[in-house]
Amino acid sequence: APSRPRFNRILLKLSGEVLMGPGQFGIDPDTVARVAGEIAAVKEGHELCLVVGGGNIFRGLAAAARGFDRTSADYMGMLATVMNALAVQNALEQIGVETRVQSAIPMNTVCEPFIRRRAARHMEKGRIVIFAAGTGNPFFTTDSTAALRAAEMGCDAVFKGTSVDGVYSADPKKDPTATRYDSVSFNRVLSDDLKVMDASAVALCRDNNIPIVVFNIREQGNMARVLAGGGTATIVQN
Numbered sequence: 001a002p003s004r005p006r007f008n009r010i011l012l013k014l015s016g017e018v019l020m021g022p023g024q025f026g027i028d029p030d031t032v033a034r035v036a037g038e039i040a041a042v043k044e045g046h047e048l049c050l051v052v053g054g055g056n057i058f059r060g061l062a063a064a065a066r067g068f069d070r071t072s073a074d075y076m077g078m079l080a081t082v083m084n085a086l087a088v089q090n091a092l093e094q095i096g097v098e099t100r101v102q103s104a105i106p107m108n109t110v111c112e113p114f115i116r117r118r119a120a121r122h123m124e125k126g127r128i129v130i131f132a133a134g135t136g137n138p139f140f141t142t143d144s145t146a147a148l149r150a151a152e153m154g155c156d157a158v159f160k161g162t163s164v165d166g167v168y169s170a171d172p173k174k175d176p177t178a179t180r181y182d183s184v185s186f187n188r189v190l191s192d193d194l195k196v197m198d199a200s201a202v203a204l205c206r207d208n209n210i211p212i213v214v215f216n217i218r219e220q221g222n223m224a225r226v227l228a229g230g231g232t233a234t235i236v237q238n
């Protein structure tokens with residue numbers, strides 16, 4: 001496999017599902033602790049920030065399909081990401097990693113509000129900044145948040161931790177001829193509607209020339225290998 005570059009300032013996107021562990025819903029403390037351990041292992045030598053999703057607790061779109069008002073449902077989804085952010089923060093601090101949570105929806109007794117310059121300063125000091133509450137706007141996703149914050153924070157790449165080992169030419173569950181890409185262009189992802197991140201997130205990364213690295217975060221030790229430029233992953237780039 002062709003090697004990927006090693007990136008310095010990185011945004012890691014964690015879907016809410018990653019925190020569920022073996023369950024179907026919510027936050028599994030053992031799983032959060034394991035993910036925190038993986039993050040701590042790659043902290044040295046990188047400037048890291050995180051965007052956490054909320055799908056393990058609440059998804060606006062799914063709730064709207066069942067009759068909820070979409071904007072209220074999206075705010076509930078954003079609040080769910082704050083719970084996840086606090087869980088990840090707690091697990092990281094228990095193993096001695098300094099973190100700050102910054103929320104796009106200010107809630108000053110719980111965490112800091114999102115302030116770009118302050119976030120940059122935290123990262124320079126070696127703290128991991130965890131961005132919560134998505135973009136603060138309904139009708140967006142935390143994938144788009146990841147693309148936006150990566151651009152704002154001048155990140156070299158977005159790392160998307162999922163439960164698959166990269167991007168496939170088709171859904172491997174439906175098409176037995178599907179193959180995994182080592183590298184694929186943003187435009188192919190968009191034209192073939194490949195499942196990486198939602199289209200607006202992919203377009204934002206493309207337009208700002210920020211590669212997306214898709215990798216399996218459930219596999220022990222994989223994140224360290226992938227961040228070092230090895231391991232199994234797909235890089236989406238121009």
Ligand code: UDP
Pocket residue numbers: 014015016017052053054055056058059060061073074075076077078080081133134135136137138139140141142143145
């Ligand atoms: N959300 C939102 N605006 C944002 C980010 C998230 O309204 O900028 C809401 C939306 O309802 C979404 C929920 O928060 O369904 C949880 O985020 P997401 O589905 O992206 O989480 P993930 O799939 O990564 O776990």
